Amino acid sequence: MDLTDLLPDELLERFRTRAKGYDERNEFFHEDLAELREQGYLAMFASVADGGLGFGLAKAAAAQRRLATAAPATALAVNMHLVWTGVAHLLHERGDDSLDYVLTEAVAGEVFAFGNSEAGNDSVLFDSSTVAQPQGDGSYSFTGTKIFTSLSPAWTRLGIFGKDSSGEESVLVHAFITRQSPGYRIKDDWDTLGMRASQSCTTVLEGVIAPADRVFRKLTVGPNADPLIFSIFACFETLLAAVYTGLGERALQIGIATVNQRMSKKSGKPYSQDPDIRWRIADAALAMDGLYPQLESLARDVDERVEHGSQWFPKMVGLKVRATETARTVVDLIIRVSGGGTYFAGNELGRLYRDVLAGIFHPSDDESAHGTIANAWLGPLES
Missing domain, CATH: 1.10.540.10 (Acyl-CoA dehydrogenase/oxidase, N-terminal domain)
Known part of the structure; x- marks a missing residue:
């Protein structure tokens, strides 16, 4: 299609x-x-x-x-x-x-919704503060707090994970629960600066049971080469980058339309004829032009199973950081050429300015991404 x-x-x-x-x-x-x-x-x-x-x-x-x-x-x-x-x-x-x-x-x-994020868990998928307790029949109970659970009003299946420390070696247990499952509650706490319609409320797991047939992975704590981890990172980072690429693309569209419509009282010409404004629009367009092929090529490489080896994770987190940071830069440039009307509530560009800031908080964050890339190129820090 x-x-x-x-x-x-x-x-x-x-x-x-x-x-x-x-x-x-x-x-x-x-x-x-x-x-x-x-x-x-x-x-x-x-x-x-x-x-x-x-x-x-x-x-x-x-x-x-x-x-x-x-x-x-x-x-x-x-x-x-x-x-x-x-x-x-x-x-x-x-x-x-x-x-x-x-x-x-x-x-x-x-x-389906993604209920893995936890406050203060900078290990992301490689550890968890949520307690996963085996029930003896293959099912698990989960107790913990998940943040930024998008689709909170609408999900019917929630993917979660937690740590089972009951054995000799702790394992991370991945499972799904349904909306009908007892033992969880969703807080009405999504009142944010931007991305407000996502309604990514906090979900508190209070012993909710995932049945044995919905427990789909048990992995050791720490970095793991399991295909599940690769697939989550590949989809999460690539699709996240796609959203912020689209946001930046829209900001540029608005900017071009705006400077063609706004008239300068001093020159009597549209602002699109002002050299300084033209420079800012060109700067925004240059930034976006570098992002489109990176997004397309990395997603295509995943589909075609191109072998990047140890460079896969640096490439994925690099794409996420570049997309979110580029979009933020582009929105800022466009606001600077679009006039004071963008500062009013309800203005689309003003909303994009607030929405784009959410990119800072998605994993992998800037520090984690730089750590991943440095380790790939320079090896791990010496102990």
Whole structure:
């Protein structure tokens, strides 16, 4: 399916119009989600034969980039569903069918969310503060607090993980719970500067049970070469970069339109004829032009199973950092040429300015990314 058929201009314009209201009311994007589901968007990673769209990571990233030009918060939250379905797709393509049910259920309308982030856990997927307690029948109870749980009002399946320290060696247990599972609660605490429609509320796990058939991985604590870890990083970082690339792309579009419309009282010409403003627009365009091919090539390399060896993780975190930082720089440049109207509540560019700041907080953060890249090129720090 062509992306303009999946996300036609008129659909994007509805999303863009609603984004303003969602942001002002701090409200979840229920209407957007319903329309995306109707388009088959949530099943993009499932095969056509199974009722999906048959997308790989490159095409999914292109779709998310396009969606983010209209509604970044919608795209960011949908990312979390697409991470899990993308992971299931990548594992299946590599001969691992352990998460095939994720694709089947996505086609059936289930919404998956990502409940792994924890406050203060800078080990990300390599350790957990959540306690995973074995129940004797293969099931596990989970007790802990997960932050930034996007899709909080809508998910029907939540991927979580925690640490089981009951044996000789601690293991990290990955599992899914359903919305009907007792033993968790969602805080109504999402009142943020930006990305407000994502409604990424805190989820408190209070002994919630994941049944044995939904416990899908047990991994040792610390860095791990398991395909699950690679797949999560590949989907999370690439799709995240796609959202912020789309956000920066939209900011540049707004800037070009604005400077062509604004007239200088001094010269009587549009601001697009001012050399200083032209320089800023060119600077923003140059920055974005370097981002598009990096996003496309890395996603394509994942799909085509190009062998990057130890450079895979540096490439993935590097893409995330470059996308979020480039988008932030571009939005700032465009605001500087767009006039004081952008400072008023409800202005789209002002909302993008707030939304783009969320990129600072997504893993891998700037410090972690630089550490990963330094270790890849220079080796680990000496003890």
